[in-house]
Amino acid sequence: MPSGEENVILTVDVTLFTLQRGALAVALQRRDRAPFSGRPALVGGYVHPEEDRDTMATALRVLREKAGLGKVFLEQLMTFSGLNRDPRGWSASVAYYALVPEQDLAPLAAREILIVPAEEARGLPFDHDAIVAKGVERLRGKGSYSSLPAFLLPETFTLTQLREMYEKVMGVSLNDSAFRRKIEELHFVEPVEGAYSKVTARPARLYRLRRPALTEFDRRL
Amino acid sequence: MPSGEENVILTVDVTLFTLQRGALAVALQRRDRAPFSGRPALVGGYVHPEEDRDTMATALRVLREKAGLGKVFLEQLMTFSGLNRDPRGWSASVAYYALVPEQDLAPLAAREILIVPAEEARGLPFDHDAIVAKGVERLRGKGSYSSLPAFLLPETFTLTQLREMYEKVMGVSLNDSAFRRKIEELHFVEPVEGAYSKVTARPARLYRLRRPALTEFDRRL
DNA sequence: CGAATAGTGTCTGTGAGACAGTATTCT
DNA sequence: AGAATACTGTCTCACAGACACTATTCG
Numbered sequence: 249m250p251s252g253e254e255n256v257i258l259t260v261d262v263t264l265f266t267l268q269r270g271a272l273a274v275a276l277q278r279r280d281r282a283p284f285s286g287r288p289a290l291v292g293g294y295v296h297p298e299e300d301r302d303t304m305a306t307a308l309r310v311l312r313e314k315a316g317l318g319k320v321f322l323e324q325l326m327t328f329s330g331l332n333r334d335p336r337g338w339s340a341s342v343a344y345y346a347l348v349p350e351q352d353l354a355p356l357a358a359r360e361i362l363i364v365p366a367e368e369a370r371g372l373p374f375d376h377d378a379i380v381a382k383g384v385e386r387l388r389g390k391g392s393y394s395s396l397p398a399f400l401l402p403e404t405f406t407l408t409q410l411r412e413m414y415e416k417v418m419g420v421s422l423n424d425s426a427f428r429r430k431i432e433e434l435h436f437v438e439p440v441e442g443a444y445s446k447v448t449a450r451p452a453r454l455y456r457l458r459r460p461a462l463t464e465f466d467r468r469l
Numbered sequence: 470m471p472s473g474e475e476n477v478i479l480t481v482d483v484t485l486f487t488l489q490r491g492a493l494a495v496a497l498q499r500r501d502r503a504p505f506s507g508r509p510a511l512v513g514g515y516v517h518p519e520e521d522r523d524t525m526a527t528a529l530r531v532l533r534e535k536a537g538l539g540k541v542f543l544e545q546l547m548t549f550s551g552l553n554r555d556p557r558g559w560s561a562s563v564a565y566y567a568l569v570p571e572q573d574l575a576p577l578a579a580r581e582i583l584i585v586p587a588e589e590a591r592g593l594p595f596d597h598d599a600i601v602a603k604g605v606e607r608l609r610g611k612g613s614y615s616s617l618p619a620f621l622l623p624e625t626f627t628l629t630q631l632r633e634m635y636e637k638v639m640g641v642s643l644n645d646s647a648f649r650r651k652i653e654e655l656h657f658v659e660p661v662e663g664a665y666s667k668v669t670a671r672p673a674r675l676y677r678l679r680r681p682a683l684t685e686f687d688r689r690l
Numbered sequence: 691c692g693a694a695t696a697g698t699g700t701c702t703g704t705g706a707g708a709c710a711g712t713a714t715t716c717t
Numbered sequence: 718a719g720a721a722t723a724c725t726g727t728c729t730c731a732c733a734g735a736c737a738c739t740a741t742t743c744g
Contacts, residue, residue, distance in 0.1 A: 424724085426705085448715090451722095452722080650732090670695045674697090
């Protein structure tokens, strides 16, 4: 029998991304217990083996219990581990990232959760700085060849909103007509019959994702 | 104090990729203990917290102890977890994948390790089928926009060898002159001064990676 | 010399950026 | 009408595939 697998702490940490004032932001929750009690950190918690089907279930439960969030886009990022990341001892944290449209953030208000711009999420406890950095990196990378940025938008959106979201996530500016062409060709979104957004001078057609899950493209947007 | 984190099994599993007879293959090791004793499975083992700095160290140790391998390309894939993947109970396995040139496989011979084509690695115990599938997926995906396939080649290689490796990993055929142009532009490899491979009719210039680590490209190869 | 493979030069089609031009709504 | 934003059409340039052509070695 192997000897050394006792006393390993297994947790899940979620980097919850959203948009705030037009910039990519992450949710930080003030910790209510030691270690680092009172300090803002990623939303996370212990894996409960008797309750959680797997770590994805842990992430969903943590989002529900600690942030009041139900359906969100959630994907595993990577696992961070080692002796020094948690003062309680050797630990492994399976990190996830979630994408939540700004409109769906209402449940967070009651829960001591701050939304801070992604670049300002520094000096966090544990190795949460590294987790956030990795999440941003993944978001930028995968954003350019997948429907990922669309999950930061409400269910229906205009092509201008979609382009602007890609621009914010990828940190570049995109040519409008080329963008429309590519969206047309990739057809991972479809127009909602007869639905128009009326917030701008000329009403714009509303689109929605054709599939509820992430779509990856052959080429970059 | 939280209640449910005891008795969680934490392991590491490594999908060791190599090339055999021109096709992508994985290393499987006959298990020497329960569960699934005697069945071929991925190379893996328990995390030893008092010995392993982190799970990457576990992977390196397991490769050293069980496969006799030292320096190999190693990257985290993702973590697989849940109640049903291991008959011993709720477990989490941090999966890694390794790339080893065919020439470096000598140490495996003495160790009950089989090399089987990636598509034939089916019916493995635990959820190792899923881990292999995810590894192949990652390899194919990342191979097209990074120097990843080069890590399956010996230290120096010809451009024809490099192209063929990309073709095998990505499962497509590439235009030779276009490939050479892109390699030139991306310059993640450099010619070795005065070194030529003499295995073909006309000797070919030998190249090596400019950086020992993975390089990601802006565009696809 | 011919076979075989390495490596180069050039043509062409496709697709992306640029940007002008048209459409629709509001004040 | 004019502003503002949505959307479309077209020009051009760059790049990738195709492929012919040259280079070098061996038998």
